[in-house]
Amino acid sequence: MQLRYAFRLYPDAAQQAALARAFGCARVVFNDAVRAREDARKARQPFPTAGQLSTCLITEAKRTPERAWLGEVSAVVLQQSLRDAEKAYRNFFASIKGTRKGPRMGPPRFKSRKDARQSIRFTANARWNITGGRLNLPKIGAVKVKWSRTLPTTPSSVTVVKDAAGRYFASFVIDTDPAADQARMLETDRTIGIDLGLTHFAVLSDGTKIDSPRFLRRAEKKLKKAQRELSRKQKGSRNRAKARLKVARAHAKVADARREFHHQLSTKLISENQGIGVEDLPVAGLARTKLAKSVHDAGWSAFLSMLEYKAARYGRTLVRIRRFEPTSQTCSTCGVKDGPKPLNVREWTCSTCGTVHDRDHNAAINVKTAAGLAVSACGAPVRPGAIPAQREETGSHGFPTEPRAA
Secondary structure, eight states, X not given: OEEEEEEEEEOOHHHHHHHHHHHHHXXXXXXXXXXXXXXXXXXXXXXXOHHHHHIIIIITGGGSTTSGGXXXXXXXXXXXXXXXXXXXXXXXXXXXXXXXXXXXXXOOOOOOTTOSOEEEEEEGGGOOEEETTEEEETTTEEEEEEOOSOOSSOOSEEEEEEOTTSOEEEEEEEEOOHHHHHHHSOOOOOEEEEEEOSSEEEEETTSOEEEOOOHHXXXXXXXXXXXXXXXXXXXXXXXXXXXXXXXHHXXXXXXXXXXXXXXXXXXXXXXXXXXXXXXXXXXXXXXXXXXXXXXXXXXXXXXXXXXXXXXXXXXXXXXXXXXXXXXXXXXXXXXXXXXXXXXXXXXXXXXXXXXXXXXXXXXXXXXXXXXXXXXXXXXXXXXXXXXXXXXXGTTOSOOOSSOOOO
């Protein structure tokens, strides 16, 4: 299993200039590769292979006066840029054929020097190393690294990234052994269901409620002031560049705080529970409603992604139930569907058994049951049975009896 370990870099002025050259050269090679393939497509010719592109865009280009400066950076950086272009085309064609898992990918676009994120990648062939606590990169030098933790094994590659806030990071790819990670994790037989929301970030089936930090909402005043100052600066001026950097740093601070919260909570849940049930939320659809800002501020998709890869790493079970499961409408005590309720109803009483439910806690219990993680008194797993429809629901609305696939 491959994981990434990211650390903050602090290059000096000369190293920043060398990194800027490397970013620029990698960007030019990527754009040349996209242009060559687009020209071949318009001419109805076969796409040039990766080997042909490497020969004409790197080897031969270095011998010309127009591209002689490509020799100022490591050749591995240029080769990896070509591989990135090739991978982008593979993902695009797989999306067209419908064989790619995940969101659809568009055709590769040209990169710009004004892109918020610039990156280069060094593989083992580049002969980079870590000596004396510094990261030695070819034709760049020994860069200072802020080591926040120890690398478990020798990395196979490193990607140097410059983000929109002007910060530099080194992202190492580590090959880990899932068996060793699972051996370090304490065994437990606990299972939990999670109901994600906006009032509380998460409500667990055991009754625990985790407040939503609302990092973006808390920083809105500062962000508003920084954005207003940016809008008043003249385009193309140095003051505007400084104001843009100030806005980017404010947003980066919010994103870092949210990511840290997600990591701490997901690690805690994975370490304490053997099985976790969550709901497959329609985040893309909710992000087009009036709740869009709050939905993005919560960051449900990122949190669920962390739960997924940590469960795979440590041998835990993560079950996603379908989004059409009526977890907020079903009584967790008797199993009767009590009908839809507006969002302002936080407590309700079951019309059949009379149980008073907290809306989110009841939903978390139903998520756990629907995921097959609940157990009966004899220890057998419990799956939700057929729920009888109430009289006014039976065939009166013209809806399909089976929920449509997402």
